[in-house]
Amino acid sequence: MLTPEVPMSHSVAGEPPSAGRRAAPLTTAVYSAAEWDLLTSLPGRVVVAATAPGPGRPARGVAEGLAGLEAMAAGRSFDSDLVRAVVSAIYARHDNQPLPTGPSDDLVDLLAACRAVVRVLDRRADPADSAAYRQWVQSVAARVCRAAPPGRPPLAGEAPADRRFLDRLGDALGLR
Template identity: 80%
Template sequence: MSHSVAGEPPSAGRRAAPLTTAVYSAAEWDLLVSLPGRVLVATAAPDPGRPDRGVRAGLAGLDAVAAGRASDSDLVRAVVAAIYARHDGASPPAERRTDLVDVLAACRTAGRVLGRRADPADSAAYRQWVQSVAARVCRAVPGPGERRADQPATPADRRFLDRLGAALGLG
């Protein structure tokens, strides 16, 4: 993992996609690259006790994914680069399930993959980044007359984020 002081530009030798991505099988890499989007969709989906988030939440989630480009983690930056590279006009990937049970299972699987193959600091950075995608979606500013941005998340949102964090091995 490469480190930089907050606010400093990345070093000139910083790679967009580290050579370490070669340690993952194609299926493992696909899981790591697809998981942030699956978490975004699952978080934005309406659920009992959690409102339909709408466009603002989706945009907040996309912004959180893009924020990974500035990560100190080579792995997170490589995953973000791969996410953007997938949108090169190629045909879309096969449909993926985004219900909560499947997403939580995918998070647990990703945690096991990272535990076996990733540098511990990169593993932690990736898991925290994926959690931050969900947190930003939950904090998205709703439309007029709805909950204000500075109010705490709903109890259902907190339970959702706690379950996601546990599946990612963060709690």
Template identity: 75%
Template sequence: MSERQRASHQHSAPTTAFYSPPEWDLLTDLPGRVLVAAASPAPGRPPRGVAAGLAGLDAVAAGRGFDSDLVRAVVSAIYARHDGVNERDGRLTDMVDLLAACRATVRVLRRRADPADSAAYRQWVESVAARVCRAGDGASPADRRFLDRLGGALELR
């Protein structure tokens, strides 16, 4: 292995080693759950089209460029899945469950992640929802409430 390959390999050390399998599942499932919730119809929110879903997928993919080993590892894990969809949880868009998952993720990050990685991950997840909500005509008042609740659960507010 060349020096450059060795340095690259060390830089991408297995972030997953810091997390139990259920914790890692929580971290890798949350961005998709947030995307689905932001794109799903809800009272007071405008209907979403394909452009909103694509904006969310683009926001997930943008995590590959983050200066956070954790975010890049989560994006890699998401793209490594064969189906790209979490079928373990049929309640993907339930707001109460989503906010609970956000709070649980924050607790995991507080225990296990570097503070900078934690902040980057939480901001990235929020950016997925924001991009979906702002696709098209911009965020409605209901979208802003959704984003505020999400930001609060992610401890960004």
């Protein structure tokens, strides 16, 4: 089965897009719809996983989740067309779909999704954009792990269980 490609920002002949039709950024043109969905859903899945309790990791609350969302939004100022396009796509969604949760977002599935993203980036992305995207996703998780709820001072560093989580995430993202 053929996967539809994300529309390009210009026609094949090079004319501008039709009036009234919003074109996707040129950066997205090289990704299939499934690949683009993977790239745009991974940061949210990382926030969900980083806020979830795990062995030696307490459940996080609203403050930590908001820290993750702020880290996602910080991608708007990255010097990477890919990261900025992903952030724009995340915040432009109007489907009101909740972030994926449950068994499909356990750590094993999340790490598998990270490895799948790395394969997509290796095939399709500029090396600098690939590195920026992977570092940005890691920074989203780190921001959640370092966040503190109101009334508690910020952590000086991650707890050992958080460090293990971040290390595993970094490995799956090809950052180590």
